[in-house]
Every structure is written in structure tokens, then in C-alpha cells.
Amino acid sequence: MTTEPATPQDEARTRILDAAEALLRRHGPDKVAVTDVARALKMSHANVYRFFENKAALFDALVRRWLGRLEGPLSKIAAEDGPAPERLKRWALTLHRQKREKVSGEPEMFAAFDKAAEHAGGAVRAHLEALERQLSAIIADGRAQGVWPAPTPTAAMDVFAAISSFSHPGIVQANGAADRSAELERVVKLIDSGLRAGG
Amino acid sequence: MTTEPATPQDEARTRILDAAEALLRRHGPDKVAVTDVARALKMSHANVYRFFENKAALFDALVRRWLGRLEGPLSKIAAEDGPAPERLKRWALTLHRQKREKVSGEPEMFAAFDKAAEHAGGAVRAHLEALERQLSAIIADGRAQGVWPAPTPTAAMDVFAAISSFSHPGIVQANGAADRSAELERVVKLIDSGLRAGG
DNA sequence: TTAGTTACAGATTTCAAGTTTTGTAATTAG
DNA sequence: CTAATTACAAAACTTGAAATCTGTAACTAA
Structure with missing residues (x-):
């Protein structure tokens, strides 16, 4: 780092x-x-x-750096060793809060990020992969801790899909960066129940 | 009708x-x-x-009519009386397929729909409310059938949030209208487990 | 060899003009 | 009273010329 x-x-x-x-x-x-x-x-x-190489590469690098900063607090949560379910909840809520803050607090950077996403920029792909790796780590911990007995190989991907409407730039922006923490918490609870039941 | x-x-x-x-x-x-x-x-x-009243109202009415047609097959599934879990899965998959077909098959209408959505058009709000009502019906049936013992009052809303990335226009379009049925099926399975466990 | 330059062609953006479109008002026809 | 019209001002859109920007090539400096 x-x-x-x-x-x-x-x-x-x-x-x-x-x-x-x-x-x-x-x-x-x-x-x-x-x-x-x-x-x-x-x-x-x-x-x-x-x-x-060109203008797009410059802005892609800029977005990559910015997203890297955003990922910081999340990777910390993923690397902790407390109970996985609580970490999953905190990770999801933190991601939601981060995205909302960026949308309303740094609209120029966010617009650049959005634009880079459209142009199939590698920065966004790298960001999504990083997030999914973190989620995979939390889920692996949950299995090791015995709370989630049998997560499927695609569990991290599936969980990410289920909560992505709370972090996807377009949706967050369309909602006026509204705080949907309460709803997200309920969705995570539902997912957690599903994982405990063994997928 | x-x-x-x-x-x-x-x-x-x-x-x-x-x-x-x-x-x-x-x-x-x-x-x-x-x-x-x-x-x-x-x-x-x-x-x-x-x-x-004005141009926006005209196009809003047009989008409303178009979305009404799209809702047809879904409301049929919601009104059936088979087992709720299977209907939930079929409903979600049908919604995903419908949206993908519209994106790739009727791009002009879809663009109009997208535009109406941005302008806070009532058509889109009405559409989302209709979908959530259908989902509520399926979940109420599940409770009545005893498969989902204690869904919370917000269950329909939460389930809709969890699967919305498979039907949200922006995301479907960004994915090039790709078929993500397999992933959606896994997410629905996860949610179903959660609901069975009592949310 | 790396950091930097100037010079240039082609693509893109800007800007002011003219044109179209939106939405309203006043009016006619049944 | 409803269906329709013409006429008009203000807003939004088009257009084409001028300016700017992108990306490359050929060059200089250390």
C-alpha cells in the first residue's frame, strides 16, 4: 500500500x-x-x-487512484478477524456510505468515474474485482468460523449482485444519494439468513 | 384490462x-x-x-402504456396459485428476460423509457409500484402456504432491492443486455433460503 | 536514453446565427 | 361545450465557421 x-x-x-x-x-x-x-x-x-498513452488512459489512472482510496476502509474490514456476519454487514454499509458521500461530496470526481465506466475503462473493472475479492475473503472467514456452513463457489458474486443496487453509481445517483442504510441492513440480514441455511 | x-x-x-x-x-x-x-x-x-398537458406528459403516457404491456406476463405469474417459491423464481427470471428483450429488441422505446425515468416521470414510479405489488402478492401467498413463515412487512421491498440489478435499465444496458439468468437464479435461491429461515 | 521541445494534421468543441419547437392565447366551427 | 384552428413569444435545437484539442513526428538538451 x-x-x-x-x-x-x-x-x-x-x-x-x-x-x-x-x-x-x-x-x-x-x-x-x-x-x-x-x-x-x-x-x-x-x-x-x-x-x-492518451487522454483516456490518464483519466483511467486518475479514477483508479481515487477508487483505491475509496477501497481503503473496506479492505480493512475485510482483513479483520471478527465474526464474519457482522463484518459483512459493516462492509456493505460502509460501501453504501462511501458511494453516497462521493456522489454528493465529490460530484466532479464521480462524474469522471461514471464516464470512465462507460468507456469500458479498466479502472472500474479493477475496482469491482477488488470489491469481490474482499467479499470472498469475508465469506471464506464465515465458513472457517462455522457460521455459514456451505457457501457455494459463487457466493461472493451472488451476494455482491444482491447488494449492488446500493452501490451502483447510476442507481445511487438516481436516488439523489439518499441514505438507504436501513433497507440495506434488511437485505443483508436476509442474505445472512440464506447463507446460514446453506445457500 | x-x-x-x-x-x-x-x-x-x-x-x-x-x-x-x-x-x-x-x-x-x-x-x-x-x-x-x-x-x-x-x-x-x-x-x-x-x-x-405537455410533451413530457405525452411521452410519459406512451411509456406507461408500453410498460403496462411488459407487466402483463408478470402479473399473470403473480396471480397464479402454484407454490410461491417457484413463482418467485419464474417471476424474477421473466422480469430479467423482459428487460433484456426490450433493451436489445426495442432500443428506441427503451431510450424513451430511460429518458422518462430521468425526468422523474410518473410512469416509471407507477411501474415500480406495480412490480412491488406483484411481489407482495407472491410473498403473501408464500406465507399462506407456510413455506415462508414470517416475512417482515418490508420483505417484498427487500427482495425487490436484492434482484433489482437484474432489471434496472441502466445496469442491464451497461451489461450489453447480457443473459444473467444463471446468476439471478442463484440469488433468488439465496433469498428463498433466507425467507424460509424467517428473514 | 530520457525529458523535453516545436510543428502539424485531423478530430472535437465552441459560439453566434438562424430555424424549429414548445406551449399559450385568442378565435372559429359545430 | 368540445374539437379544432391560426398566430405568436420564448425556449430549445441546428448549423457551419472559427477555435481548440488530441495525438504524432521530427527534433533538441542533458
């Missing part, structure tokens, strides 16, 4: 991403050009292309 | 909706003006406004 840039390449990439993120937050998305980023760093835009 | 227009008012409304739907299917959405609809019917556009 080192955020430190290692090679000079990485350092330059980080500086470019920092500048791009600052611009993105000031002016919204769609209004940040590669030339703007270059200008902010007092370099020619052609030089930016030495560090990122 | 009479589709027959009753009053002359309704007849005019139906003729207008028919014309609007035909135009919508030929040319996509965004390209159908109230003036076009009026021209197709050889009336002035001002006359159309005698039957629909």
Missing part, C-alpha cells in the same frame, strides 16, 4: 495526476483538456503523452 | 399515442416533436395540447 512514487517515471506520472485531479475538481469533467494539465505543470502537452 | 378506448377523449388520446409510438420507432427518441405527431395525424400541434 505504498503511495510513494518509486521511479522517476512514477514521480512524473504522479505529478501529472495531481495536476489533473486539481483541475478536475475546480472545473468539472469534460472541461479538463490534456493541454490544460500540461499548462498547469508548465510543460508542453506532448510531454504528457510520454507518460500516458 | 380493457385496452379499448371508452370516451371520445380517450379515443383521441389513443390515436395520438399510436402516432407518437410509430414515429418513435421509425426515427429514434429526441427526434420526435409534438409538431411531427400532429402532422402525422393532419391536425395542428395546438390540438395535441388539448389532450396532453
